Amino acid sequence: MSTLYMVRHGQTLFNVLRRKQGWCDSPLTELGIEQARAAGRWVADQGLVFDHVYSSTSERCCDTCELVVPGVPYERVKCLKEWNFGKFEGVTEDLNIQVPYGDFYVQFGGEDEVEFRNRLVEGVLELMRRPGHERVLMVSHGGAMSQVPRYFGDDYKNHTDMKRLPNCAICRYEFDGDKTLSLQEVIDPAAC
Numbered sequence: 001m002s003t004l005y006m007v008r009h010g011q012t013l014f015n016v017l018r019r020k021q022g023w024c025d026s027p028l029t030e031l032g033i034e035q036a037r038a039a040g041r042w043v044a045d046q047g048l049v050f051d052h053v054y055s056s057t058s059e060r061c062c063d064t065c066e067l068v069v070p071g072v073p074y075e076r077v078k079c080l081k082e083w084n085f086g087k088f089e090g091v092t093e094d095l096n097i098q099v100p101y102g103d104f105y106v107q108f109g110g111e112d113e114v115e116f117r118n119r120l121v122e123g124v125l126e127l128m129r130r131p132g133h134e135r136v137l138m139v140s141h142g143g144a145m146s147q148v149p150r151y152f153g154d155d156y157k158n159h160t161d162m163k164r165l166p167n168c169a170i171c172r173y174e175f176d177g178d179k180t181l182s183l184q185e186v187i188d189p190a191a192c
Helices: 013-017 030-045 059-068 104-108 113-128 142-151
Strands: 002-008 052-056 075-077 135-140 170-175 181-187
Touching (some): 002 059, 002 113, 002 142, 030 059, 052 059, 113 135, 113 142, 142 170
Parallel strands (some): 052 075
Antiparallel strands (some): 002 170, 170 181
16 A cells, blocks of 8 residues: 655745635745745654655645755646636635535636546546555645545545644545545644
């Protein structure tokens, strides 16, 4: 059985400004940099060495990845990108509708929730099926990381008392080698 560690990016300027960021991007804040370093310390304290490392193509994820595992080569992959919110990209979070969002963003040029979930999980499974993927790190986004357990009929909230995945939260999954990721635990490195 293989293990996947998914890490949410560190806090960004748009997180602070309460702006919707899916495919648009904003830089890590000083706190976001420290959160990524805390995740890196947690990884080091656990003695984890990854045979493969992947990041969303978003700058906030790449920067986080480089702080979590400095100097380790990684591959940027589009399947780990956040939900595309279309014309809602960059607008204030105050304009959010109540969850679940479903197909709301499609009318604004964004992705349907099921389409987004399938894109993400099918991409993650394809990566995990590659030979030699025993212990893998992937850096992605909060919305994306919430979708992975949902795909398999679970919810990260079943594994933690956190109401939201904090920046740089780490979700540890077991992969059966074929088509199932089972969430084992959710870690907040800042609280460790």
